[in-house]
Amino acid sequence: MPRVNPYQNVGQPARGDRFVGREDLVSRVRGIIEGDRPSNMSIIGNHRTGKTSLIYRSLIDVPAVRPDLAVVLVGIGKVERIEDVFRLIGRATVNALGALPNRDLDGLATTLEALETEPSWYGIMNQFTKLFGTIHRRGLKVLIVLDEFDRINLAGVQTAHFQLLRDLCTEDWSSTGLVTISRQRVKTLEIGSTNGSCLDQVLAVRTYTKLFEPAEQRAMLRRAGAVGVELEPHVEWITRLAGRHPYLLELLCYELVESSVDIDMAYRNVRSAYADFFARLIRIIDADLGGSGVDKLYQVVDGVGLDVSLDDALALVRYGLVVEAADKSLVPFSEEFGRYLLSIADGRDFRSLWLDCEVGLRRLIRSVLAKAAPDGDSLRLLPASFSKILTDARSRQNRYGPALDSSLDTIDYLNPNDLFQIIVVRWDLFEPVLGESRGVWQRRGEALIRARNEVMHIRPIPAEFRLPAQAAAATIVTILRKLGHVHPAPALGATA
Numbered sequence: 001m002p003r004v005n006p007y008q009n010v011g012q013p014a015r016g017d018r019f020v021g022r023e024d025l026v027s028r029v030r031g032i033i034e035g036d037r038p039s040n041m042s043i044i045g046n047h048r049t050g051k052t053s054l055i056y057r058s059l060i061d062v063p064a065v066r067p068d069l070a071v072v073l074v075g076i077g078k079v080e081r082i083e084d085v086f087r088l089i090g091r092a093t094v095n096a097l098g099a100l101p102n103r104d105l106d107g108l109a110t111t112l113e114a115l116e117t118e119p120s121w122y123g124i125m126n127q128f129t130k131l132f133g134t135i136h137r138r139g140l141k142v143l144i145v146l147d148e149f150d151r152i153n154l155a156g157v158q159t160a161h162f163q164l165l166r167d168l169c170t171e172d173w174s175s176t177g178l179v180t181i182s183r184q185r186v187k188t189l190e191i192g193s194t195n196g197s198c199l200d201q202v203l204a205v206r207t208y209t210k211l212f213e214p215a216e217q218r219a220m221l222r223r224a225g226a227v228g229v230e231l232e233p234h235v236e237w238i239t240r241l242a243g244r245h246p247y248l249l250e251l252l253c254y255e256l257v258e259s260s261v262d263i264d265m266a267y268r269n270v271r272s273a274y275a276d277f278f279a280r281l282i283r284i285i286d287a288d289l290g291g292s293g294v295d296k297l298y299q300v301v302d303g304v305g306l307d308v309s310l311d312d313a314l315a316l317v318r319y320g321l322v323v324e325a326a327d328k329s330l331v332p333f334s335e336e337f338g339r340y341l342l343s344i345a346d347g348r349d350f351r352s353l354w355l356d357c358e359v360g361l362r363r364l365i366r367s368v369l370a371k372a373a374p375d376g377d378s379l380r381l382l383p384a385s386f387s388k389i390l391t392d393a394r395s396r397q398n399r400y401g402p403a404l405d406s407s408l409d410t411i412d413y414l415n416p417n418d419l420f421q422i423i424v425v426r427w428d429l430f431e432p433v434l435g436e437s438r439g440v441w442q443r444r445g446e447a448l449i450r451a452r453n454e455v456m457h458i459r460p461i462p463a464e465f466r467l468p469a470q471a472a473a474a475t476i477v478t479i480l481r482k483l484g485h486v487h488p489a490p491a492l493g494a495t496a
Contacts, residue, residue: 006223007254011247014053015061017223020246021216022054028207029058029179033069038143038177040169040202042186045209046319047280048247051181054209055145069141070096077148082157083121085146086128086164090115093142097135104138125164132168136175143177144168150182154193162190162199170202178203184288211320211333212244220249229257237263241270243334245320248274278340285319297321300330301341354452357473360480361419364433366411367485372429379410383425389418416452420445434479444472 009018032039045051059071072092076085094112097105111134115127135142169178180186180203187200212220221231221238231238231253238256242248251273255266286293289312296308300322313330316322321337322330332338369378379390393413414422420441423430427438434441451469454461461469480486 003227005254005257006226007250007257010250010254011048013056014050014246015056019053019057020219021213022050022057025054025207025209026058029054030062032177032179032205033059033066033071033143036141037175038069038141039205040177041179041205041207042200042203043179043181043207043209044183044185044318046183046284046321047277048245049209049211049320050246051209052147054207055147055179055181059143059145066141067101068139069143070100071143071145072096073145073147075147077151080153082153082155082161083124085152085161086124087116089144089146090128090131093131093135093144097140097142100140103140108134121160125160128164129167129173132176133173136173141175141177143179145179145181147181149180149186150184150189152189154189157193159194159196159198162194162197166199166202183284188288208318210318211323212246212249214244217244217249220246220253224253224257227257229261231256231261234261234263240335241267241274243323243337245333248277248334274336275340278337281319281321281337285316285321288319289315298341301332301338354448354473356477356486357448357480358416358419360477360486361423362411362414363485364430364480364483365419365422366409368429368433369426381426381429382422386418386422386425389414389421393418417445417449420449433483444476447472448476 014020029041029043032041043051043054055073060073070093072089074089074092076088079085079088090112094105094108097103097108108131111127111131115124115131118124118127132142165178168174168176182189185200185206186203187197190197190200217239218232218235221235224231234256238249238252242252248270252266252270255269256263259265259269282294282297284293285297289296296312297316299308300313300316313322316330317324320333323333325331332341366378369381370376372378373381382390390410393410393415396413397410423434424438424442424445427441430441431438447465447468451461451465454465477486
């Protein structure tokens with residue numbers, strides 16, 4: 001009889017012996033049914049970090065501890081209309097209550113039928129409220145778990161839809177608790193569809209699924225022993241590729257067992273899947289941080305971090321994109337993810353060049369202004385039109401400074417576009433150092449900022465932007481290197 005790969009169900013919710021560790025998270029989730037009425041929670045985690053598996057382990061694949069409680073898991077990611085979400089919740093709830101022992105369910109089927117056939121939103125709302133009000137009056141409790149909440153079809157979604165979910169899990173006419181499972185915060189989804197937020201406020205208890213701890217990683221590897229395969233000797237190599245990400249780790253273990261631990265073959269088989277997966281990871285964090293997630297991720301990894309707050313850094317850690325290294329710096333969760341970050345968006349090579357430009361330009365500006373103002377107050381040399389720019393920079397400095405290097409000054413907190421404005425506006429100071437003309441430097445700045453904006457949002461740089469930006473960046477770096485404001489070019493194969 002052929003052996004069965006112990007990782008063959010990779011990608012599916014981990015149930016039974018496939019579930020590894022996470023006792024702290026399981027205990028936390030189980031706690032929401034300990035009160036008389038189930039409480040509310042938002043479970044958040046990046047793609048395939050075990051959110052649904054956590055629900056199965058904590059609330060579903062366990063012996064029933066309360067004869068008056070029904071736990072209802074509802075997947076809403078493929079529901080086409082928001083009204084159908086409420087019909088689906090009602091149907092799944094009545095079915096789950098039917099499995100409880102010795103319960104009076106008379107009349108619920110009639111109300112459910114009215115809910116399912118009601119065409120208007122006002123009618124749906126009334127029948128939905130009536131159904132769960134009746135459940136409450138009969139002494140029953142319900143915990144609704146909405147899986148794939150961030151994949152809900154937002155077409156036609158209004159504040160009233162989120163408000164009804166809020167009422168369901170908070171008002172006295174109901175005895176229902178609510179759990180949402182999503183990759184993004186509920187607030188992000190609400191604001192994106194209705195420009196406001198009401199549901200997120202009652203889901204204040206948030207549980208973040210995370211990367212495995214080292215002991216959990218090793219427990220995953222030990223499962224290969226069931227078919228006589230030993231993966232422990234390869235833990236260092238496995239960590240470089242998958243880090244301690246649950247899904248990536250299980251996928252790699254599957255390929256290692258299939259290939260009889262042929263490392264080269266296993267890597268070839270996962271490489272494409274890993275790249276697709278990495279792309280999803282950063283799209284999610286970019287959306288959740290208002291379109292700036294990728295920029296902040298690069299700033300943390302590059303060690304620049306000029307507009308990254310402590311909360312931003314913690315968000316990147318919670319999403320499992322970065323981890324703390326031995327020297328306390330934040331680094332990509334795996335070397336393979338780090339390599340991916342060097343190449344994405346048809347622009348990482350350009351961004352490395354841009355990083356040299358940005359750092360060098362700040363050094364250049366600081367040097368030129370300091371020489372022109374030997375008394376030390378160099379920023380007074382900028383015209384009055386820079387007043388708001390400097391105020392905003394100082395505001396960022398005060399806000400983010402405690403989480404960053406205290407040696408940074410106001411110039412470090414200027415936006416990239418401001419750097420070129422300073423050079424152009426005070427060309428009288430910079431011309432003796434840079435030569436050429438004001439117009440040349442203005443055009444270079446415009447080319448670089450256009451391309452940089454595309455890269456920061458992981459969009460391919462259009463051809464008409466890319467070549468002028470690369471030419472401008474290469475020229476500026478060469479000039480700044482000659483002036484001593486950019487370090488010598490790294491050796492081949494080194495990173496910027």
